[in-house]
Amino acid sequence: MRVFLLLLILLLVLDATIFATPIYMAIWQGILVPGHLLSDFYYSMLLSLYTSTTSSILILLITIPIGYYISRRITRRNLLLPVIMLPSSISPAAVGLLLLLFFTKTPLGLIIDNTLKIVNDPKGIIAAQLFLGIPVGVSYFTALFSSIPRSYEDAALTMGFTNIEYLYTILLPMSTRQVFTGFILVFTRVLGDFGASYIIGGGIWGKTVTLPIYLYLVSQLGGIGVLVITLSIYIVSILVLIAVVYQLESMEGHPQNA
Amino acid sequence: MLEVNGLNKSFNGRQVNKDIGFKLEKGGIAVIIGPNASGKTTLLKSISGLIEPDSGVIIIDGETIYEKKPYMKKPRVNKPPYERNIGYVPSEPSLFPNLTLKGNIELPLKKRGWSRNDIERRVNELLEIFGLREYRDMYPGQLSNGLRQKASIARALSYNPSLLLLDEPLSPIDPVTRERLRNELFNLFNKLKVAVLLTTHLIEDILFFKERIIALVDGRIVYDGELSEHKILSSPYMLQALGFLVIPARIKKCNEGEALVAIDKVEKKIGYNTYASSCIDGRNSLIVVNPGYITLTPGKGDHYTLEASLLEEIDNLTSVKLVIDIWGRITTLTIPKNEWSKLNDFGGGKRILLYMSREHTYLIDQESG
Numbered sequence: 001m002r003v004f005l006l007l008l009i010l011l012l013v014l015d016a017t018i019f020a021t022p023i024y025m026a027i028w029q030g031i032l033v034p035g036h037l038l039s040d041f042y043y044s045m046l047l048s049l050y051t052s053t054t055s056s057i058l059i060l061l062i063t064i065p066i067g068y069y070i071s072r073r074i075t076r077r078n079l080l081l082p083v084i085m086l087p088s089s090i091s092p093a094a095v096g097l098l099l100l101l102f103f104t105k106t107p108l109g110l111i112i113d114n115t116l117k118i119v120n121d122p123k124g125i126i127a128a129q130l131f132l133g134i135p136v137g138v139s140y141f142t143a144l145f146s147s148i149p150r151s152y153e154d155a156a157l158t159m160g161f162t163n164i165e166y167l168y169t170i171l172l173p174m175s176t177r178q179v180f181t182g183f184i185l186v187f188t189r190v191l192g193d194f195g196a197s198y199i200i201g202g203g204i205w206g207k208t209v210t211l212p213i214y215l216y217l218v219s220q221l222g223g224i225g226v227l228v229i230t231l232s233i234y235i236v237s238i239l240v241l242i243a244v245v246y247q248l249e250s251m252e253g254h255p256q257n258a
Numbered sequence: 259m260l261e262v263n264g265l266n267k268s269f270n271g272r273q274v275n276k277d278i279g280f281k282l283e284k285g286g287i288a289v290i291i292g293p294n295a296s297g298k299t300t301l302l303k304s305i306s307g308l309i310e311p312d313s314g315v316i317i318i319d320g321e322t323i324y325e326k327k328p329y330m331k332k333p334r335v336n337k338p339p340y341e342r343n344i345g346y347v348p349s350e351p352s353l354f355p356n357l358t359l360k361g362n363i364e365l366p367l368k369k370r371g372w373s374r375n376d377i378e379r380r381v382n383e384l385l386e387i388f389g390l391r392e393y394r395d396m397y398p399g400q401l402s403n404g405l406r407q408k409a410s411i412a413r414a415l416s417y418n419p420s421l422l423l424l425d426e427p428l429s430p431i432d433p434v435t436r437e438r439l440r441n442e443l444f445n446l447f448n449k450l451k452v453a454v455l456l457t458t459h460l461i462e463d464i465l466f467f468k469e470r471i472i473a474l475v476d477g478r479i480v481y482d483g484e485l486s487e488h489k490i491l492s493s494p495y496m497l498q499a500l501g502f503l504v505i506p507a508r509i510k511k512c513n514e515g516e517a518l519v520a521i522d523k524v525e526k527k528i529g530y531n532t533y534a535s536s537c538i539d540g541r542n543s544l545i546v547v548n549p550g551y552i553t554l555t556p557g558k559g560d561h562y563t564l565e566a567s568l569l570e571e572i573d574n575l576t577s578v579k580l581v582i583d584i585w586g587r588i589t590t591l592t593i594p595k596n597e598w599s600k601l602n603d604f605g606g607g608k609r610i611l612l613y614m615s616r617e618h619t620y621l622i623d624q625e626s627g
Contacts, residue, residue, distance in 0.1 A: 158306050174356045
């Protein structure tokens, strides 16, 4: 067992070394950031937050009822789940290309793009994020709702609630913490997307450059000072987010779980 | 009040309810007894509308809530559970953990659009009747099993259903509380004049609710009517038909939950449930065991052990069915495959050690009456 502990320590050291690199580089190099790149950074951060929050909320609205339905009605899931998981199993760049093909080369896609303006627009990024995040949401909520004893639902139905009323007025309030965890799971997934967002959004400065795209573009420009600082901010904020989520998860919920 | 006729239900080709038919009068209490997997829960769920039977008729208060003849493609009537106005308490936890007792009990009333005053009055009335007033603002997780069960029943009765279905209401409760709760519930049901259908696999429940026993074996009703203590005593076959393991023995010495018994002249120490047994030194008695609580590994609860011989091992896909001989009585035991292979590594051989639940072993005196 001691060998396993060594492995764990090795993993932690590796993590710390890699993730801390930009932070001490930033300190060592001093903070020398050209003004225009910094304002672009703020824009990218806001754009990332805006698109990820919007798409995460949409994903939850879509995947919660789907997850509930699958958990209740579909017993043979081994054919359905691969199809649902497909977008998150293939490369995000391929997802972006698929969307680009659809919106620029098919009649239906062209009509949608002409009316809604998807390609080269933040809306395109949201569309890409939806595709990538929905599988995560569906699999998470299917598993969540499958794990909640059926007896709650049986009682609610005989008490006079329909399935839909049960889902929204009893089941979700009963599992707020788990729903929040699902939100964070989806949120971190879509926030981190680079490939799909870059291809459908085009990476236009001041319009469709999200945080991961910003990091890539800055590294291409050779702005190492900006890169280490923005990387540091990015890593620290994600770390804080994850830590908060784990803290919430381990906290005691309702006394029933005590 | 409740009328069930020709009810059939099968799952994956296995018939769990076969031609079930019975009537229950207003205010009547009937107990459905049967071994594990005899179709008790399926029957309750069919009546409450949580599962759809294959065919049959269910009538409540003169209103047909389900009707399908075997030749019909679709049921003529099939009301969803939320329109049947039935109180149902499942065997697993059903109080919503994020709501207080009050919050739980008022939920169905809010759904029905009762006025604030009416809800308040009804909730207080129920908490009073069930003796739960001091727990009003507590969460289910803070309460004992017995209190939780009472609260679940109070909630199921809040909207005045004419029929109350209880699935194994007393099984999760410890034996001491169980006896008190059983009396309490019985008096309440009589006072509230609600028709109650409850399932059980406990002998204490059969002895207590003996006025109306519906025995279900392999999904079929094998007995419906009053079941006097005498009838049970004089007929070990009845208990056997209900899936219990019945072994005649002579009691040598009784000692609060432990008895020295002689079976075919071999002496053996066993444990028994003191709440529903009559253990008298020197009498001929029946040892009645619920085989659902025989295990190969010590689980939770109080146990005594005994050796048995293994006659046959039937391999199913995920489980193993063991045919075992306990003092000349043959019974079967189904256990998960992984558990069996783990055990097999150790002992093997023809003799196996069984852990018997003390709570589910009864002694019934055969010489009285």
